[in-house]
Amino acid sequence: MRCGFCGHEFAEAEGNVGCKNCPMSGGCKMVKCPRCNYENPPEPALVKGLKKLLARKK
Amino acid sequence: MKVIFIGITSLKGVAATMSFFKKKGSCHEAPTVASSGAKRVALVGNPNVGKSVLFNALTGAYVTVSNYPGTSVEVARGNATIDGQHFEVIDTPGMYSILPITEEERVAREILLNERPYLVIHVLDARNLERMLPMTLQLIEAELPVILVVNIMDEAARMGLEIDIALLSQHLGIPVIGAATAKKVGVPEIRAAIAGSPCSATPPFRYSRLMEGDISEVAALLKGKYLLSRKSLALLLLQGDDEVAELVRSTEGKGALEVEAGVKEKRFERRESFHLDLSMERKEIVKGILAGAFRVPQKRVVTFGERLSRWTVRPLTGVPLLLIVLYFGLYKFVGEFGAGTLVDVLETKGFKELFNPWITEVVKNLVPWVIIQELFIGEYGIITLGIRYAVGIILPIVATFFLFFSILEDSGYFPRLALLVDRVFKTIGLTGRAVIPMVLGFGCDTMATMVTRTLETVRERVIATLLLALAIPCSAQLGVILALLSKAPGALAVWSICLILIFLLVGLLAAKVLPGDTPMFYMEIPPMRAPQLSNVLTKTYTRMQWYFIEILPLFVIASILLWLGKITHFLETMVGWMNPVMGSLGLPKETATAFIFGFFRRDYGAAGLYDLQTQGLLNPRQLTVAAVTLTLFIPCVAQFLIMKRERGWNVALAIGIFVSTFAFGSGWLLNRFLLFSSIL
Numbered sequence: 001m002r003c004g005f006c007g008h009e010f011a012e013a014e015g016n017v018g019c020k021n022c023p024m025s026g027g028c029k030m031v032k033c034p035r036c037n038y039e040n041p042p043e044p045a046l047v048k049g050l051k052k053l054l055a056r057k058k
Numbered sequence: 059m060k061v062i063f064i065g066i067t068s069l070k071g072v073a074a075t076m077s078f079f080k081k082k083g084s085c086h087e088a089p090t091v092a093s094s095g096a097k098r099v100a101l102v103g104n105p106n107v108g109k110s111v112l113f114n115a116l117t118g119a120y121v122t123v124s125n126y127p128g129t130s131v132e133v134a135r136g137n138a139t140i141d142g143q144h145f146e147v148i149d150t151p152g153m154y155s156i157l158p159i160t161e162e163e164r165v166a167r168e169i170l171l172n173e174r175p176y177l178v179i180h181v182l183d184a185r186n187l188e189r190m191l192p193m194t195l196q197l198i199e200a201e202l203p204v205i206l207v208v209n210i211m212d213e214a215a216r217m218g219l220e221i222d223i224a225l226l227s228q229h230l231g232i233p234v235i236g237a238a239t240a241k242k243v244g245v246p247e248i249r250a251a252i253a254g255s256p257c258s259a260t261p262p263f264r265y266s267r268l269m270e271g272d273i274s275e276v277a278a279l280l281k282g283k284y285l286l287s288r289k290s291l292a293l294l295l296l297q298g299d300d301e302v303a304e305l306v307r308s309t310e311g312k313g314a315l316e317v318e319a320g321v322k323e324k325r326f327e328r329r330e331s332f333h334l335d336l337s338m339e340r341k342e343i344v345k346g347i348l349a350g351a352f353r354v355p356q357k358r359v360v361t362f363g364e365r366l367s368r369w370t371v372r373p374l375t376g377v378p379l380l381l382i383v384l385y386f387g388l389y390k391f392v393g394e395f396g397a398g399t400l401v402d403v404l405e406t407k408g409f410k411e412l413f414n415p416w417i418t419e420v421v422k423n424l425v426p427w428v429i430i431q432e433l434f435i436g437e438y439g440i441i442t443l444g445i446r447y448a449v450g451i452i453l454p455i456v457a458t459f460f461l462f463f464s465i466l467e468d469s470g471y472f473p474r475l476a477l478l479v480d481r482v483f484k485t486i487g488l489t490g491r492a493v494i495p496m497v498l499g500f501g502c503d504t505m506a507t508m509v510t511r512t513l514e515t516v517r518e519r520v521i522a523t524l525l526l527a528l529a530i531p532c533s534a535q536l537g538v539i540l541a542l543l544s545k546a547p548g549a550l551a552v553w554s555i556c557l558i559l560i561f562l563l564v565g566l567l568a569a570k571v572l573p574g575d576t577p578m579f580y581m582e583i584p585p586m587r588a589p590q591l592s593n594v595l596t597k598t599y600t601r602m603q604w605y606f607i608e609i610l611p612l613f614v615i616a617s618i619l620l621w622l623g624k625i626t627h628f629l630e631t632m633v634g635w636m637n638p639v640m641g642s643l644g645l646p647k648e649t650a651t652a653f654i655f656g657f658f659r660r661d662y663g664a665a666g667l668y669d670l671q672t673q674g675l676l677n678p679r680q681l682t683v684a685a686v687t688l689t690l691f692i693p694c695v696a697q698f699l700i701m702k703r704e705r706g707w708n709v710a711l712a713i714g715i716f717v718s719t720f721a722f723g724s725g726w727l728l729n730r731f732l733l734f735s736s737i738l
Binding site: 004005006007008009010011029030034035036037038039040041042043044047 | 105106108109110111134149151152464467468470472473491494498505509512581582584585596597599600601603604
């Protein structure tokens, strides 16, 4: 994925997924850019599934 | 076969690094083979040149990401099968040189050397060929098996740059492939090159006689076996690479003293000028290599994106552009359309006229006890208040806000905003880097408070936390306030001026009170681009989903607490306590309820204000005073807890008390001013 702030490209798994510290949300699932720490929304499971499906058809 | 993508990794133990430099490999030696039998291929290059895109194109979905041993830096690995041969592709973090400065660059070099790749693919950006080629020179002189991928050729062509790939390959003495990996251009050629038989090349370039003489003298002193060429090691020693010096000590044994003396002598002769001399010579070599192979048009084509990018960072054009963005994006789209039109449809027509009367009947028929009915459909009922606020008021506002936010984000505007405000932020003890939490604060202040930990100094973190708690309204609060104030002429201007002045004044005072210096701020600006619809919609959907999942339970809990407060008459008592305060602000006593709501969630409080306005309880002056006070008012429970966690009890309590006092003080002053001046 590409960071929405600094444009750094990184694998979603590379980001610090969520912040388990948050007492109210229990982890927001945001993906932090390893370079600038901007919080990026992860790709929704629905979109990932569709992409996989399309890739298989190709 | 293994394909290694070189990135940045950190190195904690120098000793662990040593072994990586030993036993120099060549194309005649067997490269390291993964336990799966696959050859390793490493992708290396600066950040943002498309390494990860190429990695994904080569490996597909089966990727593992793990910390590099002994470090906290993660490295992605994937498998690729090309012409029946198996490769392990390693995507390493970005690096600028094989002489590491950052922890990440150290890890990148460690991967390159420790895992001795079958092939190193150096990916660079065609638009910055001159700046990135020096690293190719370093990889060639280290005698690593290198292929150069000149990526983003499509953008370079659009800028009128011409690159003769064949001539470049001839000048460098290694295979060179032109590509635009984001569009899959050049990927088949890269796959074919991986499947070929790469071999390390003899460098076809030389430094000046003096430089070559110095390098040769040091290289001649190295007798042990190393993974890198002696020339490369000599250069690293002369540049003061401590890890290489340690390696040489352990490899050369008694001879190490002679090497150290030789290096010391050369470094003394050249003093600090060695780095500069080397950089200048490499620059000259790159010039020679690019001669005839790289042409810049007489009059360079400046794309609209580049022009727009320049306008956004220059104060003279950047500030008006920012105001235009805020006017159309926030005021017209979020305020008028989201919080006006959409809320009217959903809340007034959907809930008040259709859903609420129906659900009220259903609950009354199902539940015989009035007190329990009240819990669901009463004044503070879970459905009639909590869910109505969440779905009818907050959801359409955050949907339009996040849509606007995602468009800006995808266009690359935010880093430019950081540059634009850097000078102003420096006066309040922050830097452009603080734009990240501030911008995120407009989404949710709680999350943004956590992000302040990424700021360099404690001083910056405290100032940013304070300003977030005080003067940055969250998306829903902002949307509701914009919608409410847009109905009263002048009110929005008064609210905006108050907030901006308070933000700057408090920041300035905090910077004066808190000791310390403001750090430097620099960042690489990504290109400005047209937002992609799919990206924008995906990001908006994800953010809305996250926001809604977070607020809905909280709104339900808040409704239950308010219901409990009502049946125990505690709420009335609290409202009674707040009556004198509301009176001093010139507000009706009902406004106290919105402030009590606001402590649960800022957006909940704003929705309460919306209800009061629709009931016609507030005139323009009262509305403005209430909006300013509520925006500045004490942070919600979640934000307070995060402040405590991030900054500790003392700072959190101090900020909480200061913010509350300041909010009511500002409200009182504003009310006096508005009464006196009769502006509204």
